Amino acid sequence: MHIAIIGGGASGFMAAITAAETFPGARIVVLEKNRTVLNKVRISGGGRCNVTNNPTDLRFFIKNYPRGEKLMRKLLPRFDANATVSWFERRGVKLKTEPDGRMFPISDSSHTVIECMLRTAKLLNIEIRTSTTVDSFVPKENGGFVLNIGENESMETDRLLIATGGYPRLSSFDWIEKHQHQIISPVPSLFTFNTPENYLLPLAGVSVQDTMVKIMGTKFEWRGPLLITHWGLSGPAVLKLSAWGARELAENDYNFNCKVNWLPELNEQQVREFLTGERNKTPKQQIASNARFGLPLRLWKAFTDIVEIPENLKWVDASNKSLNRLAEVLTNSQFKVSGKTTFKEEFVTCGGIALADIDLDTLQSRSVPGLYFAGEVMDVDGITGGFNFQNAWTTGYIAGKNIGITQP
Secondary structure, three states: OOEEEOOOHHHHHHHHHHHHHHHHOOEEEEEOOOOOHHHHHHHHHHOOOOOOEEEOOOOHHHHHEEEOOHHHHHOOOOOOOHHHHHHHHHOOOOOEOOOEEEEEOOOOOOOHHHHHHHHHHOOOOEEEEOOOOOEEEOOOOOOOOOEEEEOOEEEEEEEEEEEOOOOOOHHHHHHHHHHOEEEEEEEEEEEEEEEEOOHHHOOOOOEEEEEEEEEOOOOEEEEEEEEOOEEEEEEHHHHHHHHHHHHHHHHHOOEEEEEEEOOOOOOOOHHHHHHHHHHHHOOOOOOOOOOOOOOOOOHHHHHHHHHOOOOHHHHHHHHHHHHHHHHOOOHHEEEHHHHHEEEOOOOOOEEEEEEHHOOOOOOOEEEOOOEEEOOOHHEEOOOOOOOHHHHHHHHHHHHHHOOOOOOO
């Protein structure tokens, strides 16, 4: 049996290795259009590779997929984050867990993961062809496929797996859509918010570990760390929020308003009471130069400036009006978002092949026997933190386990 896998990324390699181990007699080739393979693995986590997220309760884990939760609920029990950790450790790659749950190789280098997968593929005699673009494929009458590679080459294969990752444009799916597959139009996910009129922009690099960010006029909100950048707002809270609101924000052409509560443990009334209480506790202390609530001093100073509290004003001299305005800014800062910025090189899309067109048990196409899918080419995406890689490992494993089974 000959198995061709289009896409030399995380899901493609996991599928190739699993298929080779499950069907020892199969000849397997991975076809990658770029000059190198596992490129997203290489850049993930700043070059450290965020392999997965801490294997906690499965019900929690599946809640981290804005699209594809139903699929992941079905597949994760068969290959979850625990299985991922074990898979890599059996092959010499030990993982560590960081405080936020993200898991990285203890080497802190993505090359450890890449070398593991390349070494394993070599041991299993998996052929890897780079700089090889598959333009189209044609199902054969008696089963199998003919792949058209470039202008002058074709390849016959018995089974085909598409693991190309997400495409940024709908037209890029044409070669798949023509085979009776519905495509959910792709839009970006995991991006930062551009706020060009934001008075906090001079504070680029300042972060707050616990905030609540909400997209106004919607149900979307997320609590977590926030980072101020040269162009706007970033950090886990914003990135995760962008994933959940990806389609709605695209429909609004990335023009919307967002609200930040810098003190999510407190409401505005509680903050107001605390601030007025400071007049009695520290009456002679200057407000602007002594931050409260554990906030960075530069950020606190920006808040006092925006509510027009003079630099030398002491707590005892602060009016109720000034403190009320400060309490509002601390719990209800509003920013106009005009555009987005892709988060580093970790491009993730919302959209892809509709899951209704895929057998969720095997990841085989419902319309084309012998054709399988894995990874982000399907309409599945996770929030930042290792969940997209877990999608790749899980779906690659399941597709690889099933791709060599005799067709009915």
